[in-house]
Amino acid sequence: MSGSAGAPLLPSTAGTGGKPGPGRRETDGRASGTRHLRLILGHLHGGEIVAALVLIFLLVAALAPSLLTATDPLGIAPADAFTPPSPRHWFGTDESGRDIFTRVVYGARSSLLIGVAATGIGLVLAVILGSLAGLGPRAVDFGVNRLLEVLFAFPGLLLALLFITIFGPGVATSTIAVGLATAPGYARIVRSEIRSIRGSGYIEAATVLGRSPAQIFRRHILPNVAAGLFALATLGVGQAIVWAAALSFLGLGAVPPAAEWGAMLSAGRTYISVAWWLTFFPGAFVVLAAASATVLGRGLQRRNRER
């Protein structure tokens, strides 16, 4: 039913070692409004709260970095070069004496922007393809499926690399490239989601009530797909940040001295044996951002399923 369909990604990883027992009993249905509220809050795991806090921090960093640091991300101070982490420079300084913390904070903007934009591109393409396949006649479904199969033959970064080969490196192309590369995966999910919703009991019930296909699409299919997509997008942003950083790292996206996590990491690697902090902190923030997005995305999926 909609339960499993609502979560085409991984099932929740919450440690639910379900036991046969009273938990199986049906809710006796006496829950009041307050109990509802408590249920929702109770379901917000500690990890999700932490993840939300991290993302809020990154969002602030992206929108108003000057709130978090007073230093100039590009201001060089050769005398301060290679200062290890200290109270003055929390994350140390790089080869030109630039403050790493400041650069990491400023880097949040481009990383988040690339991540969100790439995911947006991927999802829009996916929704178009997936809806065509999921709603269209058999022949369209067949065609879209073959197209997806072909796109899947360029695993992972390959499609992105091919795209960059054609249109040249840069922030814009690498963003589009990541979006393109993620689209086939999303499209398949959107398609199967729509298919499973179309086959569900409530669509048949709506048909029996005399609803037209347009009404059914607008009132049942779209909202139910959208809920899943939102969770999917959250998960996707985390992945897209990692991919975009990878492209920058490879020298195909943002280029140093721009304050972008992947580019910083790539530049810092030269000095790995003398100044580990140059690579450690930008990478740690990629992990932090991606992990937080994953945790929140999972939480959303779980909520969709339990609703």
Place this chain on the structure above:
Amino acid sequence: MSEQDAVAMSERAAVLDVQNLRVAFRTGRASTQVVDGVGFRIEPGQCLALVGESGSGKSVTARSILGLAGDSAHVSADRLRVGSRDVLTLGNRQLRAMRGADVGLVLQDALVSLDPLRTVGREIADALRLHTRLTPSERSARVLRVLADVGVPEPHLRARQRSGELSGGLRQRALIASAIALEPPLLIADEPTTALDTTVQEQILRLLERLKSEGTGILLISHDLAVVGRIADTIAVMTDGRIVEQGPATQVLGDPQHEYTRLLIRAVPAGRPRGTRLAPTPTPAATAPTAQHDRSVGSSPKGPESSDDTRGGTISAPSRGLGGAGDTMPAGSAALEARGLSKSYRSPDGSRRVVVDDVSFVLERGRTLGLVGESGSGKTTTARLALGLTAPDAGTVTLGGAPWSILNERLRRPERRRIGAIYQDPLGSFDPRRNVREILADALTSGRSASGAGGRAALARSIAELLDSVGLATALADRRPLHLSGGQRQRVAIARALAPDPQILVCDEPVSALDVSVQAQVLDLLDELQQERGLSYLFISHDLGVVQHMSDTVAVMFDGRIVETGPSADVFARPAHEYTRRLLEAAPRIG
């Protein structure tokens, strides 16, 4: 022999002896008492049936006996002995030595109770591997013997197949074989026939009966009194973790002492005449929030005529179908007629499978046509054809004499309000994003939102009336169906079906997923609504008892065809077709 010796003797002889068994589950800080002071004895060759509805604690009782209640369970008992072993004092290793050798367990559905990735032969051999020193070849020889013993034909072929490749009956036999491979003196069977077709259920019961006669003690767990009546020597009725009544089967079924037992027996529809109430009329104090039958009368916009005196007792046959105020056509004219319907589907390997084969029937206005058959007989496809959800390959469906199945969907759509449907799985038929109010509002307004304050107030009134007519409290309107009980969900489904004020309801296994007492309430509700509104039901079920109780006319389906049709009383009293006879003989009933 002194009396004490006799007691000692019989105590030694018991294969299972339970006294004051208590099981509590910890969830967080809270603790729920699920089994509360249960006690019974089973001697060799005896069958004790533990009967109760879902949540009564019967399955937990069974698992506690095996030490399988789980980590969060706290089990205590004055006595919990399997044979000579005291289960509560056993360590893990000793418990494992006991399981399989001294007790066998048979669960409900062999499709998932046997590992679907392994052959049944290996599953059965596992018991031998764990408890004997037999060589692999000796084991497989023994497996074949056990399979043959439980009546599996061609055991050497079947042993190499997996549960998914076997038919329901065969795989249930294989499951039993895996439980009795070591000939344990005690067999615990937890709903062993629940997922099975009537005729297959009969075969499995016969197998259990034979095991009993060969000296195995059986603890049979079931929700179904009629099934239990077939083989149980003793029946213990369980509710809310307690045994409320225990005694010889004939006595419990024939002369029930406890109120709950009487309620359960009364709820069994088999053999109860058409129009008899199955559930007790609740007193006002007991109404909230599930059952509020009382309020349904008079408040329904369509049924002012049906008054209190018709409820609770038997309704005389001639008055049926005439009560509906909206009836302009005389009873007896066809509300829905199917002629020569056929439908076939392409199976994965490319061949065509005929699912519905030349099916014709007439559903008369204000009456119920019961469509009975086993799984795979084509009932559900017939329902979909009647609803105009699938186009027949051949044949036609007409609605009140007007064309229906041949209509273009665009033309059919405005007419759809005339025919509604309720399903076995009400939860799946609700959009998970909507609460009860939204579901009903959508059904009432044909998907358009109500405009203006007046419109909204009228809508709210209609929703309240609908909920009232199906016996639900208005307070439930803000809940999502997920948070309702099974019975409440089915009531919401009925309310939604009633919203466009249809003349016909197609009910596809509407009570199959419900507990007996809830089933009784829902059947009563359907009955009531039919009188009030003059509804015509196409009532589909695998359960002969339910169909007999609900139907004026019965059609028996087998392998896509209707093999017999006629007035309910005639078909059940004098079945003409051989298959109907077989079905009737297999159907368990009380008394």
Place this chain on the structure above:
Amino acid sequence: MTFLADAAGSPGPGSAGGAEALHSRPHERGGGVWRAVRWAATRVAGAVFVLWAVATLIFFGIRLIPGDPAEAILGGPGSRATPEALAQARAEFGLDQPLFTQYLHELGRLATGDFGTSYALKVPVGQVILDGLGSTLVLTVISLAVAWLLAIALALWATRGGRVAAAVSTVLEIVAAAVPNFWLGTILILPFSVGLGWLPAISTPGIPGLVLPVLTLAIPLAGFLGQLMRESVLNALDAPFTVSARARGESETGVRLIHALRHAALPAISLSGWAFGSLISGAVVVETVFARPGLGRTLLNAVLIRDIPVVIGVVMVVALVYIVVTIATDLADRIADPRLRQQGGDR
């Protein structure tokens, strides 16, 4: 990327009551061989189609590159090639032919395994690819195996070790799956190469040189597979058939090894084709981090200098390998899950 998980069939059959579709008939013998042949034929035809489509997509995609391909052959716009040299390059590479002729020509060459000549290296692309392929396959296959072992260990531990283990492994899995391998590689170099000097930072031939690259590739994948497997181990441990097994006297270890693990492996097997693909694209990064020769680095260099024949060649070979691996995982799926064999070829 975690987005392919929907391809993984969950091992939970529905309820057996009522639903007519579930009315399973005894398996007909003899149909199995026919089904297997049909399945194989479908898959091979599908593979050929995908390869053709990939080639076509690339051929026309490459035409979107701004500028004159002949100029690119001669070293890009900076080379100031003479018109004669350009004309000669056009003739040599068939660029003066009509587009469709070029297309057919290209297909013909690809079909015979001729990928042309590298613009930069002036050697046959086939040779360039062969030089890197072996090293990359060794890296990815070993990484896949290590990821599997780590994932199984993690899943078993997480479902056995109680609350703490479950919580710790949840964190481990999420962090591992979020770690970019370009960073992980660098971070691993720090203690093991720079600090302790146990393992080479630059990949050398032999086992020690493989350890860090393999870990770098395997850990993120293990995090992902571990999440997947733990979830299905838990599902399997909750399934009625494990209750039956316990009631037969099976130990908890036996239940896990004989029943749960196999069910847990199913979705992970289904995803191994995808996982292998992600490893190959991860190899681009890891081979760069560890300066390890291989297909990934070859591809990256070719992308950076726009050595188009090499890019096409590598992408085609990776697509081919990926398709072969996908078919292999499908086959493994059908072996591990007999239920799939009874259904038709496609989902």
